[in-house]
Amino acid sequence: MDPSRSLPMADEPARERADAARNREILLAAAAELVESDGVDAVTTEALARRAGVGKGTVFRRFESREGLMAALLDRSESEWQAAILSGPPPLGPGASARDRLRAFGRSRIELTLRHAALIRAAGHAGTRAYAPVAFAAMHVRYLLGELGVSGDLGYLATALLAPLEIPILEQQVEVEGRSVEAIAASWDDLVDRVIGSRSLRGSDGGAARR
Amino acid sequence: MDPSRSLPMADEPARERADAARNREILLAAAAELVESDGVDAVTTEALARRAGVGKGTVFRRFESREGLMAALLDRSESEWQAAILSGPPPLGPGASARDRLRAFGRSRIELTLRHAALIRAAGHAGTRAYAPVAFAAMHVRYLLGELGVSGDLGYLATALLAPLEIPILEQQVEVEGRSVEAIAASWDDLVDRVIGSRSLRGSDGGAARR
DNA sequence: CGACTAAACGGACCGCGGTCCGCTTCTATT
DNA sequence: AATAGAAGCGGACCGCGGTCCGTTTAGTCG
Numbered sequence: 255m256d257p258s259r260s261l262p263m264a265d266e267p268a269r270e271r272a273d274a275a276r277n278r279e280i281l282l283a284a285a286a287e288l289v290e291s292d293g294v295d296a297v298t299t300e301a302l303a304r305r306a307g308v309g310k311g312t313v314f315r316r317f318e319s320r321e322g323l324m325a326a327l328l329d330r331s332e333s334e335w336q337a338a339i340l341s342g343p344p345p346l347g348p349g350a351s352a353r354d355r356l357r358a359f360g361r362s363r364i365e366l367t368l369r370h371a372a373l374i375r376a377a378g379h380a381g382t383r384a385y386a387p388v389a390f391a392a393m394h395v396r397y398l399l400g401e402l403g404v405s406g407d408l409g410y411l412a413t414a415l416l417a418p419l420e421i422p423i424l425e426q427q428v429e430v431e432g433r434s435v436e437a438i439a440a441s442w443d444d445l446v447d448r449v450i451g452s453r454s455l456r457g458s459d460g461g462a463a464r465r
Numbered sequence: 466m467d468p469s470r471s472l473p474m475a476d477e478p479a480r481e482r483a484d485a486a487r488n489r490e491i492l493l494a495a496a497a498e499l500v501e502s503d504g505v506d507a508v509t510t511e512a513l514a515r516r517a518g519v520g521k522g523t524v525f526r527r528f529e530s531r532e533g534l535m536a537a538l539l540d541r542s543e544s545e546w547q548a549a550i551l552s553g554p555p556p557l558g559p560g561a562s563a564r565d566r567l568r569a570f571g572r573s574r575i576e577l578t579l580r581h582a583a584l585i586r587a588a589g590h591a592g593t594r595a596y597a598p599v600a601f602a603a604m605h606v607r608y609l610l611g612e613l614g615v616s617g618d619l620g621y622l623a624t625a626l627l628a629p630l631e632i633p634i635l636e637q638q639v640e641v642e643g644r645s646v647e648a649i650a651a652s653w654d655d656l657v658d659r660v661i662g663s664r665s666l667r668g669s670d671g672g673a674a675r676r
Numbered sequence: 677c678g679a680c681t682a683a684a685c686g687g688a689c690c691g692c693g694g695t696c697c698g699c700t701t702c703t704a705t706t
Numbered sequence: 707a708a709t710a711g712a713a714g715c716g717g718a719c720c721g722c723g724g725t726c727c728g729t730t731t732a733g734t735c736g
Contacts, residue, residue, distance in 0.1 A: 270713095271701090271702060271703080271712095271713060271714065272702075272703090273701075273702065273713090273714070273715090274702095274713075274714060274715095277714085277715090298691085298692060298693085299692075299693060299694080300691090300692075300693090303716090303717095308715080308716080309715055309716030309717055310693095310694090310716070310717065311694095311695080311696085311714090311715065311716055311717070312714080312715060312716075314693085314694065314695080315713095315714070315715080319693080319694075320692090320693065320694090406655055407652050407655065410629075410649075410652040410653075410655075410656070411656065411659075413629055413634060413637075413638070414625075414628075414629045414652075414653075414656050417625075417628035417629040417631070417634050418621075418624055418625045418628040420628070420631075420633070422590075422631075423624060423628050427624070438621075441618050441621040441625075442621075442625075444617055444618065444621075445621070445622065445625050445660070448622075448659050448660050448662065449656070449659050449660070451659065481683095482682095482683060482684065482731090482732060482733075483732070483733085484683095484684070484685090484731075484732065485683075485684060485685095485732095488684085488685090509721085509722060509723085510722075510723060510724080511721090511722075511723090514686090514687095519685075519686080520685055520686030520687055521686070521687065521723095521724090522684090522685065522686055522687070522724095522725085522726085523684075523685060523686075525723085525724065525725080526683095526684070526685080530723080530724075531722090531723065531724090
């Protein structure tokens with residue numbers, strides 16, 4: 255009896271039929287192509303279904319909604335980012351000090367979020383809260399705060415540090431206020447230092463930009 | 466010559482025709498009634514137009530979009546809150562210390578945001594950034610930070626303090642994590658103290674909740 | 677007061693997200 | 707290999723947000 259593929263394993267909730275799984279992949283690939291070539295707005299459910307050679311209903315059965323599809327696309331493209339944090343080279347990955355890792359995290363998160371801005375917007379509700387990458391980021395920041403010996407409600411502090419890195423805020427800063435990624439990252443670093451409470455021991459970085 | 470009503474005054478951009486202004490009021494009133502009686506989802510543009518006795522096109526000419534309409538509704542209902550901050554009784558209004566005003570601000574902002582959650586969601590993009598109340602809140606927090614003698618990029622710090630008070634985060638905390646308004650407010654107070662840097666002089670409040 | 681123009685109006689129309697249901701295909705079982 | 711039933715499938719259909727354009731009306735000026 256082959257144990258690798260038969261019994262439900264108790265964590266996969268339902269098991270997807272082979273053709274269903276195939277269609278999921280076809281749809282994700284088609285969606286990615288469409289995004290690449292014509293932008294997020296071109297991904298209408300009908301256009302996508304036509305391109306993937308399936309019916310419209312299939313799109314919804316696989317992904318719940320258009321937003322769910324976008325979230326799936328995001329998940330896929332952010333998984334390598336997660337890997338870089340968990341096991342990539344420092345300072346993002348393990349090996350650097352917690353403070354440096356936190357800073358690297360902030361910068362890369364800002365860049366990633368802005369890069370995927372259109373997709374994140376299109377993922378709407380599903381993309382702004384409670385989908386995999388956000389939960390992962392919260393866990394990671396919380397962990398780093400712990401490493402830094404911060405006291406207090408670490409869960410809340412992690413949320414508070416993550417909140418200004420969400421798209422609406424970042425886009426406001428970039429598009430309306432005209433700030434650069436560098437400037438935003440520097441300000442965020444300053445925020446981090448205040449939250450972790452290392453005000454006095456400002457090291458080599460010379461402090462945050464004052465605009 | 467009556468100066469109160471004729472020349473454009475140079476700040477009102479276009480001047481709205483009398484019937485147009487009347488229809489705006491009729492629509493806002495009808496929308497408020499509909500929200501009150503049947504909830505935000507019942508405010509479809511057609512239902513609203515029918516109820517207000519105007520054509521569907523008029524809704525869009527007056528408010529740009531359904532989201533714009535919701536934002537207008539929000540603006541109206543938040544104007545009294547703004548007044549309470551600018552000239553109401555302490556600690557929300559002037560008279561209390563800046564730190565107390567900031568705390569009062571946070572609590573009332575949390576309550577207000579949760580109270581209007583459905584409307585804010587429906588206002589979507591228009592309601593989450595760059596509409597009057599948000600800009601007002603940012604200005605106010607920034608001012609209070611200044612009063613407290615905080616150094617650094619006050620604009621960014623204000624944004625960072627406001628970000629965790631936006632609906633997606635608040636709803637996550639209330640609905641998923643099951644936290645109370647009190648607990649959230651307490652955590653936010655702690656965040657404020659970290660940002661303003663008054664860690665050592667913890668006064669009578671005994672610190673934030675640790676969950 | 678009558679005429680002229682810009683603004684406002686209404687509702688038919690369009691495209692998209694989402695649902696529904698009768699038909700097809702997969703897979704487990706014997 | 708045959709079969710039963712669950713899971714998946716497709717596309718017609720629906721309701722809503724948003725646009726468009728021919729018609730009406732408010733305000734202005736001679």
